[in-house]
Amino acid sequence: MRATNRLSAAGIKAAKAGKHCDGGGLWLVKRDNGGAQWVLRTTVYGRRREMGLGGYPSLGLAEARKQADRWRAVAAAGRDPVKEREAEARAARREDISLAVITADAFEARKAELKGDGKAGRWLSPLSVHVLPKLGKVPVTDIDQRDIRDVLAPIWHTKAEAARKAANRIAIVLKHAAALGLEVDLQAVEKARALLGKTRHKPEHIPAMPWADVPGFYASLAEPTLTHLALRLLILTGVRSGPLRHLRLEQIEGDVWTIPGDGMKGRKGATDAFRVPLSAEALRVIDLAKPFARDGWLFPSVRKGVISDATMSRLMERRGMAERPHGFRSSLRVWLAEATDAPHEQAEAMLAHTVDGSVVRAYRRTDFLEQRHVLIERWADHVTGGSGAVVRLVAAAK
Template sequence: MGRGLNRLSAVAVKTAKVGKHADGGGLWLHKREDGGGQWVLRYTIHGRRREMGLGSSTDVSLKEAREGAERWRGVLRTGADPIKERERLKREAARNLHLLKDIAEDAFEARKAELKGDGKAGRWFTPLEQHILPKLGKVPVSDLNQQDIRDVLSPIWHKKAETARKAINRLAICLKHAAALGLEVDLQATEKARALLGKQRHKPQNIPALPWQEVPAFYASIDDGSVTHLALRLLILTGVRSAPVRFIHESQIHGDIWTIPAEAMKGRLDKTAAFRVPLSKEAHQVVAAAQRHARGGYLFPSVRKGVISDMTMSRLMERAQMTARPHGFRSSLRDWLAEATDTPHEIAETMLGHVVGGAVERAYRRTDFLEQRRVLMEKWANHVLGRETDDL
């Protein structure tokens, strides 16, 4: 390296013939037959001769090549290998380039198969999208700490406790996903943030439900045969959540059995198991009436496109100045089963589509109590219609 520096000129770089041309200090220009060239830094470390590429002569000017060479010669003077040091810096830079928003999106994609409808509704991602990513999305995940998380969640920690809880849980999943990708993250950051935020004051409230004794009067009031009234009637009669009711399709009805696809059932452990709902005579009549409104096979279409929204039925009850909400009819049915019948616990829970018992117990219990539920559904329908429950 002691033979002099800066031997080449900008013109010489452009006009150089095929071969290797020294600029001094270990910097060489390797000119190719196609007219292109490559800057190379030659050096020796630990008795080993090495060549380090500094870029194309088309993209890297002579001045830039000299500056780069001097930078790496400085590294060499510290006793470090420039090639290994550059690789280390690249790895470090790659870690810093993984922004939280990118990790969150990748984590969401990886978990879509576990989510209802492959996560198309976006509910898993929404808490992150609305409350975390606007302020922290561009932060490298390796830099994220508990103070960052505390600052972004403190405004909603007590006011919107459930939303904040979901947001911090989703963020913890994102950090685990980043760690699985080999990134350096603080997996305890979310737990530390919880400690900083303190215990939430808000207590989640159950969705208001209509007492089962008052269900017949309400059922009788929704009798105009509209899509909304019919959807509410089917929801009350079956005890099914609103989403499967809203998306019920003609192809799911076979005789007096409504088969709900597994992916449409919230909280099902067995993602391949559909849920059969026995339809009472009254429920079957509601389905028949709804078929007059069907569009594209869906029994409860909206005015414009798709199916009715989750709020359509709720607003009807709001306008009636009721505190109860559609989802609460599941509680009405469950209370009726407990207070007005002697239904065994496992059958009562199955009526609502709940998973009952541990994994071993479920493995040995193959029944879904369809016939027992058929009888109970008919009794429930009779109660809803204001008839004696024993008159089947």
């Protein structure tokens, strides 16, 4: 009896339901409904492996034998034919290794690390605006420092921050490509920076109001409108615009507002939530805003969601002011430095800034909430026209 090639085309058509051996581990499994499947049985490292080769009659007898010969040879070489075929399939799916495709894959892998899963598009925008239109179709393995230099050169000095972010994102994408097993130059971005030279751009800080002038501006926010109330609370708390605009009533408990970790810049996860002490004046402003609340938002938009990021800025623009809402964080920080003796760690904690290394922070385990309560009340006193006298915190720090 022949060890292989036992079946014939005519015999297969007439075969009943069941398993029919062609030899050498190749079997045709015929079902009651008339369908059939080719299966190859091999042994790798003493373990039996079965792999489906395809259905009959779409995969004929001659082609089934050809595939069986190929995978038997793989098994004879000590490799697992099932895993080898899976690897080939993965390689085929990665055939398109253009920068655009690898960028999308890298972004997908990092979405969980980004605020709001990256839905705002800020991680991708430096690449989609400045890089992908020119390099998106280029295989990532072909990209070198000259390509990166050429695409960043037009914005290197004129839009330095956008160029810096784009370069950083390219480096991340190249590392992702390397992790996929692609041959890329991981030093290409650093080489491009060397070719581009030092940027001539001087960073422009957001204009901030001197802390001594804040009471006058605060007093001018006398109308009980959402914009005036939002600006008041922004000044009183020193928070960024994003958390303030997305303030929900359930985040306030007593005189503490807890901002979830995913609502804080540079903080990820609920364990990194930030507690904001609320002064009596801040609580009064919140009470004034509550009648406007909708769907849980304290500062809702007239249409849907919350007020936009530009709402407060436009009020200041219309008044002909150079300062912007974010600048009040600087006003508070300078007041802390010039009008209080607050230690550096406590002053930075007022603005949710991270200081010291992770080890020091792990042992410190405090957000100075009690001390910040004292400071925020004194800041509110200054903002509402109080003395603004020097604050001594020796007792509070004990």
